[in-house]
Amino acid sequence: MAAIPVIAIFDIGKTNKKVFLFNEDYKVVYERTARFAEVADEDGYPCEDLQTLTDWFFASLQEITSLDKFSIKAINFSTYGASFVYIDESGRALTPLYNYLKPYPEQLKTKFYADYGGEVTLSGETASPVLGSLNSGMQLYRLKYERPDVFKKIKYALHLPQYLSFLVTGEAYTDLTSIGCHTGLWNFKANDYHHWVKNEGLVVKFAAVAPAHITANVNYHGHNIKAGSGLHDxxxxxxxxxxxxxxxxxxxxxxxxxxxxxxxxxxxxxxxxxxxxxxxxxxxxxxxxxxxxxxxxxxxxxxxxxxxxxxxxxxxxxxxxxxxxxxxxxxxxxxxxxxxxxxxxxxxxxxxxxxxxxxxxxxxxxxxxxxxxxxxxxxxxxxxxxxxxxxxxxxxxxxxxxxxxxxxxxxxxxxxxxxxxxxxxxxxxxxxxxxxxxxxxxxxxxxxxxxxxxxxxxxxxxx
Structure with missing residues (x-):
């Protein structure tokens, strides 16, 4: 019996981590769910266990590609937003996967909005309410000022969907659905990064913006797979x-x-x-x-x-x-x-x-x-x-x-x-x-x- 052509989707929520296989009629033919305990970042605040998530991801990929019943034609990724993985030149993660609920330093927040026109102006231009760490651009801004040694080592700041894509493709992308999700990074009127992002030298930390339909050819253990760049959930x-x-x-x-x-x-x-x-x-x-x-x-x-x-x-x-x-x-x-x-x-x-x-x-x-x-x-x-x-x-x-x-x-x-x-x-x-x-x-x-x-x-x- 011929193997069923399918697409594999990794859907990563804050609580549940899921992998699905859809057939060509978009019926779910396989599903697995996992949950992981949180760990602590360097400040003791709870955060995603990035290493455990990565290990589970590769173990799941190994499992689904070994199933004779299915032929994996493509793979794509969706995750919760406001979550950056900072990688160096070798692709190694430099920091924990910081929690978007982590309290934001009031002094740094005050300085930021004072420098760039105030909360009302900046929120309007970036279509992002003032949300502290939920504005993922503010996480990178914080890293620049609190841990400049780490900031200098960053090759790319990848939102979590694009990090998962990077793990299998080796290609770094920036995705509009992630960058345009209350990040404070995007000027919606100009359809470009906000000028504060350029002034602070953050633009060079982002990979090129890729359209959502883009795929890369991947050979994974003898399986030729089209891999997407990932999306905000x-x-x-x-x-x-x-x-x-x-x-x-x-x-x-x-x-x-x-x-x-x-x-x-x-x-x-x-x-x-x-x-x-x-x-x-x-x-x-x-x-x-x-x-x-x-x-x-x-x-x-x-x-x-x-x-x-x-x-x-x-x-x-x-x-x-x-x-x-x-x-x-x-x-x-x-x-x-x-x-x-x-x-x-x-x-x-x-x-x-x-x-x-x-x-x-x-x-x-x-x-x-x-x-x-x-x-x-x-x-x-x-x-x-x-x-x-x-x-x-x-x-x-x-x-x-x-x-x-x-x-x-x-x-x-x-x-x-x-x-x-x-x-x-x-x-x-x-x-x-x-x-x-x-x-x-x-x-x-x-x-x-x-x-x-x-x-x-x-x-x-x-x-």
Whole structure:
């Protein structure tokens, strides 16, 4: 029996590290997942164990290329953003893989923004809210001033997807989806590195920018493979939608972060949008995508744990709660009104609620979802205004939550709201980016399954 032609995708999240094989119809035919304990950097702050990740990567590559059932035609990579690997002339990593949540030195931050026009100006030009280490350009800036000896040895600063590509190709690339992801490095209006990057001598630390469809020929243990240059995960997850739909749409990608991605909003970011955690991504063809976000998934995780503890229920009890219009209407009429907090849309008002006012778990959970969707409405509408979008596609965890989906439909009664499902959107998008280099078949038309949700007229969600 002939071996099945496949593409291998390494999808590296902060928690789960996955490898997939997709056949030419983009069906997952193989999947493996791993998790690693974090290590500490030189300051004692937790970070990714780069050596363990590298060892797992090569072991996984060895395993999949030894499977007689499959013929690996191509390989590509997607990872979380804001993460640099600094390599020297020999390709050796010079530092730990620093955590993007690591606190940023206030004095250095103050100096940076004072030198380059202030937070408002620089954020607007780079479409990057002030996020400290989450602005990966600030990580390199910090390294220059705190560890100049290491900075001098850097041949290339590679975002993590491009580092994985480098491990198999020996070629160093810079990818627009990574460089254009709240890094503070890219001037969106000029479509070039910001002048601060040039003034600080950082440009020479970046490899040439490569298009997302580029591949290199690799001979790995006798296997001839096309290797891609890698993509930022949020941008990769958008690709199946861009390929499948041509009318204006918004993608609400839900997980730890709830990110509203509008590829059809090309207006410059306003100061108010920046203050409310809006930013721009660069999609795989280099066009800007306006986005807003808040930590809906994290809040859901924390608050369901609080509810479960209060009502002495299993931690996953919410999975058994059914959408109940009567409960919601009662809550909207009788739940105490809590003023919205001006916290950059980071949370809903639910963390301030007294759980003793709720009769049971179901009632408390319905209130949590009401509050989350209220905040989601405020976040999403920031990037909807002024566009012709009439469809919202929801993927990720909340797309499977019927209460969330029904409430979202009520929040946007003039929109068509769909729960979208597909096999691993990020990994699939990463494969689609280099489709022509390995796949003999045309792009399939059934990549995404949609479920429509209609508004419940009695429920009102608004600003």
């Amino acid at each position: 949020s941008s990769a997850a958008l690709i199946p939608y861009l390929v499948s739909f041509h009318e204006p749409f918004l993608l609400l990608s839900t997980g730890t972060w709830s990110i509203s991605l509008n590829p059809f909003n090309h207006a410059p970011l306003t100061q108010d949008e920046l203050l409310n955690d809006c930013l721009c991504y660069l999609q795989y063809k280099g066009k800007p995508v306006k986005a807003s976000r808040f930590l809906a998934g994290l809040e859901h995780e924390e608050q369901t744990a609080r509810i479960a503890k209060h009502f002495r229920s299993p931690h996953n009890e919410y999975k058994h709660v059914r959408f109940d219009v009567d409960v919601l209407l009662n809550l909207q009429q009788n739940a105490p009104l809590i003023p919205a907090q001006h916290n950059g849309l980071k949370t809903s008002v639910f963390p301030q609620r007294d759980l003793s006012v709720f009769a049971n778990y179901s009632e408390a959970y319905h209130q949590l979802m009401l509050d989350l969707v209220q905040r989601q409405y405020e976040s999403t509408r920031l990037v909807l205004k002024g566009t012709a979008v009439k469809k919202i596609f929801v993927d990720g965890g909340f797309s499977k939550n019927s209460i969330f989906m029904h409430l979202l439909a009520s929040a946007f009664p003039d929109m068509e709201i769909y729960a979208a499902s597909m096999a691993q959107a990020t990994a699939m998008g990463t494969a689609l980016a280099i489709h022509k280099s390995w796949n003999r078949l045309p792009l399939p038309h059934n990549l995404i399954t949609l479920q429509y949700f209609s508004a419940t007229s009695e429920i009102k969600i608004c600003a």
